[in-house]
Every structure is written in structure tokens, then in C-alpha cells.
Amino acid sequence: MCLAALVLPGCASSSSGGGAEGCSPARPHVSADVLRPGDLVTVSVSAVACRPTLTDGGRVTLDWRDGAGGSTRIGTTTAHPSGAFDQEVRLPRSSAIGGGEITISGVEAPCADTGSCAAYGAFVTVVDPEPDFAADDRANHVAADIADRMQAAIEHRASFFEISIVPDGLEVVLHTSRFDRERAAAERAFEAARAVVPAADRAIADGAHLHVLLVQHDRAALERLTTRIAHDGAWQRRNRIQLSQWGPDSATDSVRIAVVHYSDAAAIRLLERYGDAISVSTLNAPLGSPS
Structure with a gap:
């Protein structure tokens, strides 16, 4: 049985390394399959009853292959004779956006009778990193534009305390005994302000989150x-x-x-x-x- 991944022709089954011939290791599992460049992810392989072939004396290496064709070593560990291991790795910050694979070397996945086998590993999807609205110049400019439009829309309300830019978007502070109603008004103002952001900055604006806090003193x-x-x-x-x-x-x-x-x-x-x-x-x- 082959584990689905990149198909490499000409890969033959072997029983070298002390494993049982035809013993397949467990399918790799990742703690998250949608990641951003630089994210940490744990790669886990469970034990199996037979002994899979460990081709490097139990030493396992993990490499990252992104959609742009780059390959980077991201971790090494030692597998149990059952093939089991857990290893936390970090995606390179230069990872291309799109599909990629964490490949595992040192554990052999037996091939099908056709003479082809799959690289052993796990697919993940890399998405754009979230901007830091408090620190990144362009994201901060977008957040400031949204904040100005929001404040113009809600500062006349008695509940309004202040609005500020935080790393993942905006924070609005309210003083009110009708929190649900005033929060809804703030959320409407936030969505309206995001909707008129220039098209070139729309993707950044869509990544902004709104936090609404309640305080005791106006x-x-x-x-x-x-x-x-x-x-x-x-x-x-x-x-x-x-x-x-x-x-x-x-x-x-x-x-x-x-x-x-x-x-x-x-x-x-x-x-x-x-x-x-x-x-x-x-x-x-x-x-x-x-x-």
C-alpha cells in the first residue's frame, strides 16, 4: 500500500533496515493543514503492529517542499521501531503560497506491484501571513483609514470611549448599559468602513478583526x-x-x-x-x- 503524496517512479520495495517486508508505516498526521509561512506544526506518526523498514537506523528527516519547487530541511528525529514519532517543525518564512508537502525520509513506505511508490509525507496549504496592523506600515495605514471612518460614524454616540489599532485589527471601547446594541452599531460601522477601502488594499482590510470592549466609566x-x-x-x-x-x-x-x-x-x-x-x-x- 502506498500513502498518497508526490509520485516518484521506479521506487522499489525493500526489507533492508530490519523491517518486515510489506509493512506499511502509519499515515503521517499534521496538527494543522492550513499554515502560514513561519508557522509551527507537529508531524506525528502512530505505531503499527508490524515493524516498518527504517532505512537510516531509526533516524528520520523531515523536509519541506513548496509549490515553487524549493526544498528545505526542517527537522530530524528518531523513530520508534514501530515507526512512531512526534516532531514539531517550522515552515520556512520564505515558503511559497499554495500547496506544499512535508516529506519524511528514513521510513520506507512499500510500493505497489506496479513498481511506483509515493513519497512519504503530508500535504499542507500555505496561505498569506496575517498582517500586523500595529507594526506593518501598509497594514497600519489601512487600519487607520478604517478607524477614522468608524470614529466619524460612532463618536457621537454616548457609549463611545475610544478606538485604537491593535496587532490583529481594531479595538473599540464602549461605556454603556446596552452593550449588545452598541456593539452591533460598532460592528456595522466597522463593516461599512472596510467596504469602502480601495480595491488594492481590500485583501488587507478583510484580514482585520474588530474587538469591542466594555468599560465601567465613560x-x-x-x-x-x-x-x-x-x-x-x-x-x-x-x-x-x-x-x-x-x-x-x-x-x-x-x-x-x-x-x-x-x-x-x-x-x-x-x-x-x-x-x-x-x-x-x-x-x-x-x-x-x-x-
């Missing part, structure tokens, strides 16, 4: 508190607390405060003064300005 309330803190210098000086930076922060759902010289006592006094809508960084920070 932006207007945090901005009022930020202003109050800015005008409260006399109290801060009397209590020998020197602020470095402060301002609304969606990640902590608070006005985030950094002090020049942190102490637990200073943090307690600030919380007593301004309430639980602030959070105080425990790191000392150089003198700055409101964020």
Missing part, C-alpha cells in the same frame, strides 16, 4: 476627573505628592496616575481624594504632563 467622566486632578495642585503639594502623568486610560478603565516618587501612602491618599476611578502606577516616573 470617557467624559474620566476627562472631568483628569481636569479636576490638574487643578488640584495645592492639595497635592500640601501632601507632598508630585504627579508625573495622568489621564484617561481604557486599559485600566480609570484615570491612570504616575507619581514622581511612588509610595503606598501616596497611593492611598490619592485614592481617598479621587475615588476608585483612578489607578496609581507603582513605578517611579520622571516629571511629565497630563496624558
